[in-house]
Amino acid sequence: xxxxxxxxxxxxxxxxxxxxxxxxxxxxxxxxxxxxxxxxxxxxxxxxxxxxxxxxxxxxxxxxxxxxxxxxxxxxxxxxxxxxxxxxxxxxxxxxxxxxxxxxxxxxxxxxxxxxxxxxxxxxxxxxxxxxxxxxxxxxxxxxxxxxxxxxxxxxxxxxxxxxxxxxxxxxxxxxxxxxxxxxxxxxxxxxxxxxxxxxxxxxxxxxxxxxxxxxxxxxxxxxxxxxxxxxxxxxxxxxxxxxxxxxxxxxxxxxxxxxxxxxxxxxxxxxxxxxxxxxxxxxxxxxxxx
DNA sequence: ACTAGCCCCTGGGAGC
DNA sequence: TGCTCCCAGGGGCTAG
Numbered sequence: 096x097x098x099x100x101x102x103x104x105x106x107x108x109x110x111x112x113x114x115x116x117x118x119x120x121x122x123x124x125x126x127x128x129x130x131x132x133x134x135x136x137x138x139x140x141x142x143x144x145x146x147x148x149x150x151x152x153x154x155x156x157x158x159x160x161x162x163x164x165x166x167x168x169x170x171x172x173x174x175x176x177x178x179x180x181x182x183x184x185x186x187x188x189x190x191x192x193x194x195x196x197x198x199x200x201x202x203x204x205x206x207x208x209x210x211x212x213x214x215x216x217x218x219x220x221x222x223x224x225x226x227x228x229x230x231x232x233x234x235x236x237x238x239x240x241x242x243x244x245x246x247x248x249x250x251x252x253x254x255x256x257x258x259x260x261x262x263x264x265x266x267x268x269x270x271x272x273x274x275x276x277x278x279x280x281x282x283x284x285x286x287x288x289x290x291x292x293x294x295x296x297x298x299x300x301x302x303x304x305x306x307x308x309x310x311x312x313x314x315x316x317x318x319x320x321x322x323x324x325x326x327x328x329x330x331x332x333x334x335x336x337x338x339x340x341x342x343x344x345x346x347x348x349x350x351x352x353x354x355x356x357x358x359x360x361x362x363x364x365x366x367x368x369x370x371x372x373x374x375x376x377x378x379x380x381x382x383x384x385x386x
Numbered sequence: 387a388c389t390a391g392c393c394c395c396t397g398g399g400a401g402c
Numbered sequence: 403t404g405c406t407c408c409c410a411g412g413g414g415c416t417a418g
Contacts, residue, residue: 097412127394170413171412173395223411225411268388374391376411
């Protein structure tokens with residue numbers, strides 16, 4: 096499940112491989128993934144012959160800044176990830192493939208394929224087809240209500256303890272869903288919120304208004320520590336996340352609570368429990384993370 | 387102002 | 403072995 100570290104891993108790899116290259120063509124068998132513009136023909140027309148000038152991450156979005164004042168935004172949601180491959184489809188086989196299922200899928204979950212000039216192609220794999228693909232005017236995207244609504248980036252220098260403290264104390268609710276809310280802080284999802292709270296020794300259901308300064312400091316420090324460490328390890332692959340080369344991440348070695356229900360806490364030996372909050376499962380140690 | 391629930395989707399696990 | 407049922411989950415949305 097791509098969260099900030101997995102999306103950051105994809106962006107860093109993509110920058111090495113596809114920067115300055117030009118979109119020649121695009122294919123999909125799941126046009127519903129494309130939310131903007133509404134018609135695939137318009138999307139196709141809009142992306143063709145555009146060169147990739149920059150690639151960056153905002154929250155869990157991957158944004159390709161293109162020539163001609165366009166930006167391609169991809170939110171991978173649950174199972175989306177980019178793959179870079181040397182599938183040698185010539186222009187002729189592309190036309191053949193257009194009429195039927197792709198024969199050269201390296202992965203049967205590829206639902207979008209981008210042909211680039213020179214070298215390997217770019218594919219979007221998405222088992223559950225939840226991903227969001229949008230083509231924007233760059234200016235409009237940067238000024239969009241959506242961008243403005245996103246919370247701060249937790250790894251930016253500007254994300255000080257004071258800012259963190261202010262937004263958490265301002266946001267009422269249970270700490271786990273608050274941490275996961277992209278409008279509060281960008282990029283933290285179910286896995287990393289569980290891991291952060293275990294390290295900070297806070298119960299996922301703690302009311303934000305009851306959290307003391309010292310505890311806030313623990314959460315703040317562990318947000319940075321966990322995310323930085325996960326990026327170094329190239330993300331998690333408990334889910335089906337793979338990097339653009341199709342390789343797994345190594346965060347599993349650092350996993351302490353997520354999907355460890357019934358197993359022993361690595362700190363105190365108590366049995367890890369699971370509960371539901373905000374429609375998501377929260378994993379925690381009932382001894383270390385008392386409410 | 388909250389929160390619970392629904393929806394999109396599909397593989398995998400459980401139960402029979 | 404194979405069928406059916408149910409669940410997970412990001413995030414936007416609605417309904418209570």
